[in-house]
Amino acid sequence: MFTGIIEALGTIAAIETESGDKRMTFAAPGYLHGVALGDSIAVNGVCLTATSMTDDSFSADLSVETLTATSAAGWQVGDRVNLEKALTMGKPLGGHWVSGHVDGLAILVSCLEEARSWRLQFEVPEALAPYIARKGSVTLDGISLTVNEVEGRRFGVNIIPQTWTHTTLGQRVPGDSVNLEVDLMARYLERLMTARNPA
Template identity: 45%
Template sequence: MFTGIIEELGHVVGLQAGAESARLTVEGPLVTSDAVHGASIAVNGVCLTVVEHGDDRFTVDVMAETLQRSSLGALAPGDRVNLERAMAASSRFGGHVVQGHVDGTAAILERTPGDRWEVVTFSLPGELARYVVEKGSITVDGVSLTVSAVGDDTFSVSLIPTTLALTTLGHKATGATVNLEVDVLAKYVERLLATTAPATTAHATTPHATTPHATTDSRETHA
């Protein structure tokens, strides 16, 4: 699990593309400092497993599902990427619950600069729109952000100077593709409501219709 607080801007140093997979090598001295085989590192918001590490760089395998749902397949040597190690149990929870499971991609539509901050507007895929709410949390390229505005097919965030300076979101131009992960809590709530609503309705209406002692219940008498 991650929190969406980026630890380091890394650089892609190698990408070997296969028929349905790829092997990605990234330079990141901080996240590699305590890396072990099998460790989890989020690259632009995608949770990946370290298979090799050393000399301030690590290598991961990227499967077809990940390539289809994320922007990782478009990376090239020299590209900057956001890096975050999996959260330690003793760490502060600085962002929100981030799984590193990308739900889809979006495009940067507009950048509106302020004095020291910037409002960035992204496209919003229709299948994800119901999970995005104003003042809610969303992960963009691995960065935990608060939604500042929502449109029919767009959403906006306000980026502070630290985010602009220390993540890829400060450097990506209009039209660039980013990875999105919506708040997993919203998906769980939707699932629970969808599976429990019919049972709750049936339980509420059945007893009074079928139980002969329903009219003598003391609660009904006192009502």
């Protein structure tokens, strides 16, 4: 589990392809203290397992499923990525419950500067639109955000300067895809309703 509060920016240092899967190495100098082999780290919102490590980097295997369901298939060496270590007992829950299991991709439609902040509008696949509610939570590339408004398949979020400069959102332009994870409560509520009313 994660909180959606980005702790550091890393860089993709290497990508190896083998039988359709990929192994990626992420450079994160000064960030990996306390991380052990087998630990989970969210990379742009994707929960990955550290399979090898140095003091300043870790590697992870990305399956065909992960590459298909997330933006990871398009990641390139040199790309910056958002990083968050798994939640531990006693750690402040500043964002919301995030699983690191991406539901799909959202497309950045527009980006407008508003006072000292930025207002971003995203479009999501029709199947995911019902899970997004005004003043609810979403995770975009691992970042916990509050939904400002919803209209059909589109929703808007407001990005404060801290988030803009300390995550990858400041590098995004209209047309870019980001990893979307809807709120866990919405997922479980739908499952409960479906189980009670199969028809």
